[in-house]
Amino acid sequence: MKKRAATFLIILFSAHFIYAGPPSTSAFADEGMWLPLYLKKMNEKAMKADGARFSADDVYDINHTSFKDAVVRLNGGMCTAELVSAEGLMLTNHHCGYEKIAEHSDVTHDYLKDGFWAMKKSDELPNPGFTAEILQYMEDETDFINNAVKNISSDDAKEARIKAIKDSIGNAASKDGKFKARVENFFAGNQYFLVVYQEFQDVRLVGAPPSSIGKFGGDVDNWMWPRHTGDFSVFRIYVGPDGNPVPYSKDNVPYKPKYYFPISLKGEKKGDFAMVMGYPGHTNRYATASDLAYSRDVENPTIIDAFETKLAVMKKAMDADEAIKIKLAEDYASTSNTYKYYVGQELLLKHGAGFSAKTEEEKGFTDWVNSDADRKKKYGNVLSGIKDANDKLATIEPAFSYFNYGFASSPLFGYYRTYSPFFKYTREGAAKPGKGDLDTAAKMITDKVNAYFAGGTGEIDKKAFAAALLDMYNMIPAASRPDELTKIVSEDKKAATPEIAVNDFVDKLYKKSMLLDKDKASSFLKHPNLKKLKNDPFYAFERSMLNYYIKNLLPTYYSVEQGIADNRKLYLAGLMEWKKDKNFYPNANSTFRVTYGNVLPYIPRDGVTYKYYTTYEGIVEKSNPKDPEFIVPQRELDLFAKKDFGRYAQDDTLRIDFLANTDITGGNSGSPVVDGNGNLIGLAFDGDWESMIGDLVFNPATNRTICVDIRYVLWVMDKYAGATNLINEMKIVEK
Secondary structure, eight states: OOOOOSSHHHHHHOOTTOSOOOBOOSOOTTSOOBOGGGHHHHTHHHHHHHTOOSOHHHHOOSSSOOGGGGEEEETTTTEEEEEOBTTOEEEEOHHHHHHHHHHTOOSSSOHHHHOEEOSSGGGOEEOTTOOEEEEEEEEEOHHHHHHHHTTOOOHHHHHHHHHHHHHHHHHHHTTTTTSEEEEEEEGGGTEEEEEEEEEEOEEEEEEEOOHHHHTTTHHHHTTOSSOOOOOOEEEEEEEOTTSOOOSOOTTOEEOOOSOOOOEEOSOOOTTOEEEEEEOOOBOOTTOOHHHHHHIIIIIHHHHHHHHHHHHHHHHHHHHHOHHHHHHHHHHHHHHHHHHHHHHHHHHHHHTTTTHHHHHHHHHHHHHHHHTSHHHHHHHTTHHHHHHHHHHHHHTTTTHHHHIIIIITTSHHHHHHHTTGGGHHHHSTTOOOOOTTHHHHHHHHHHHHHHHHHHTOOHHHHHHHHHHHHHHHHHHSOGGGSOHHHHHHHHTOTTOSSHHHHHHHHHHHHHHHOSTTSHHHHHHHHHSOOHHHHHHOHHHHHHHHHHHHIIIIIHHHHHHHHHHHHHHHHHHHHHHHHHTTTSOBOOOOBSSOEEEEEEBOOEEEETTEEEOSEEEHHHHHHHOOTTSGGGOOOHHHHHHHHHTOOGGGOBTTBOEEEEEEOOOOOTTOTTOEEEOTTSOEEEEEEEEOGGGTTTTTOOOTTTOOEEEEEHHHHHHIIIIITOOHHHHTTBOEEOO
8 A cells, every 4th residue: 555755756755744633532443553662551442342362562562572673664764574483484466576576577578477486495585675664663762852842932943953853863863873763753743752673684585476466457446345465575684693784685694583473374353452663654634624625625536647647658659569568567557556646535524524524623722722811822823824834835836746646757767867976067157167077977877877868768758758848738727837938839830739748849959969869868967967967958958957946845844844843743732732632643754664454344334344364266257367456376276276285274164354444645555464362364455445544534443454464375385386385484374
C-alpha cells in the first residue's frame, strides 16, 4: 500500500497534508497508531481485553529483547519487514521488494515473471543502497526542548534554536555514527521524541514468488476485498564478521538478531486478537473540514489527472516491449498504486465521508473556546486561519500540482536535475566559476548521466515529457500558465492543435540539445563549457520552468506553509486541552507504531457482507490465462487440484488472505501481524477500498487491514517453490 511522493520537488514542497494527526476520539481499540514507549501506560489493559496474552514490555523494552527487535524499517521507511529466523531472514511484501526483484531481472532471467529462490546462501543477491533499520529506543525530549526555548520571544529564533537542539541531541545519540539518530516532531510539533536506529547496509534478496502470485489481481484487485494475493518476498540481513553493520562484502555473515518471530500454523478465527507493528508513513487524522474540501475540490482532481497521463504513456510502451515492461515495472506499479489511492479517496470525499464528524468536532471545539476569554484569545482564530490558508493555496492550483505530479515527475526533469552541480553557475547574477569548478561539477555527475542513457527508456521519457507539458498547457488557466508554454503554442503557426505544437517543440529539443544526445552529452562532460550549457535549449527550457515554479508558485506556498503549520499545532494543543481525559495518539510520521484489534469481517454497503478470509478456491475462480492480472501458474493450479496443502491447511482448504480491523497506512506494507501469543500469523499488505479516506478520517466499521496468511506464504515456499531450506530456518509453532 505504497503512497510515495513521485519526485524530489513533491517531497520538498508538497507537504500540505503531512502534519501530525488528531487525538483518538473513540474507545475503539482498532483505532490508533500508538507509540510503543507508552503502551504500558495507555494501552496494555485494552490490549489484554482484546485478547493479547503478552505484556506491553514484550512489545517494547529497551533493556530486554522484545518484539521491536524483530520489526524492520526498510529503505528509510518505504516499507516494514520482520525477522523470522536466527540467521537474519526477513519477510516483507512482494511489492516492497518489487524494485529490487526488477533490478535483478532481464528478458533472460525474468524474476518478476518466474520468481526467484536462493536454495543456498551463496545464491542470495546483494542490493546496494537497500537498507534495513531496527529501532533501539525512543525518548521523549519535549520538556528539555521546551525549557531551552521558553524565554525566546521571536518565532524565527525559537525555530532555529529548536533545530539546533534537535541536531545536537541526534548527533550525541548517534555515538559517532554507530547509530542513526534524530529528533522527530509529534503532535504537529507539540512534542519531540528522539528516535535511534541501527542501520544495516547489506540486505540480500533471498526469494520471491512470481508476480502471478505476489501481485495476483494487479491493478484490478488493488485496494479491494476479497483479495487472493501472495504479497510477500524474502530478504536477509548480513553483517561483518564482528557482527557490526557494514556495506556488502563477500566476507559478510548472516545477522544474528536479538529476537525473531515464531510462526503459528494454528490459523486465525473471527474475533481473534491481531496486532500490527511497523512504520506507517503519513496520516492527517486531524484534518479539518476545510482540509477535506481542499483535497476533494482542488488538489485530488489534479493529481488524479496527472497520474492518468503518466500511466497511459508507460502502459502503451510496456505493452509493446517486454524489456521495457521489466524496466518500468516498479515505477508503473508504484504510480498506479498511488493513483488508485487518490481515486478511492476522492470518491469517498465526494460522497461526503468524514465531513459531518469533522464539522461536529469543530463546533464542539469552538463552543469550548468561546466559553472562556483566555481560550478565545489563544485558540479563537485557528480554524479560520486553516481555512484562509487553504483558500490562498487554491490560488496556485492547479499549476502547483500539475507541476509537481506531472512535469516534475517526468524522467526528463529528473535527468535535468542530474546537472544540479552546474545550477549555481547559471543562476541570474551568479559568480563566475573558478578554474576547475566546471570540471569538478562534470565529474560529479558523469556516472549518473551515463546511467540515464544506459537505461534505454529515452523514447518513453520523451513522450511522457510531452504529455506532461500538454496537460499543463490545457489545464492551467492562461493567466497563470508558464510563459514558455504559451509561446510554444502561439509561436508554432503551422501546428493545428496545441498537442501538435507541443510535440513539435519536444522534437526540436531532442534535435538541438547536446544534453539529450548520449555522445554529445559525454563530450560536454569531458570539456564543460558554461556558455554552451546556458544556451542549450533543453537546459534553458527546464531552467525557465523551474524558475516559473520558484517565482510564481513557491512564494504563495511559503507564505502560507508556516502559518498553516502554526495553526495546526495550536489546534491540536487546544484539542488535547479540551479532551484532556482522552488518550491521544500522534499522526503517523514513519516512526515505530503499534496498532491492535481483531480479525473481523465487515459490511461495505447495503446488502453486502464480506467474509474475513479468502481461500485457494478464489484464485481458481479468478484464473484467466487471457488476462495478465489473473494468470495463475500451472504448477499452482496442479497443486490446488490435488489439494496438496500439507500442514498449511485449515478445514481442508488453504487460506490466502484475511482481514483485521487494525489501523495502518502506507509504510506498514510488510508489517508483521501477530496473534495473542505474539506468533506471526500474517503480513499486512493493503487496506480495503472503503478505507481510502483512512489517512484523514478513521471509520471503525469499514477500515480494514488486508493481510496475507502466513500459511500461504509458507505453502508457496515449501510446496510450490521447494525452498525447504528457508522453512527449516524458521521456528514454526503447530498449535
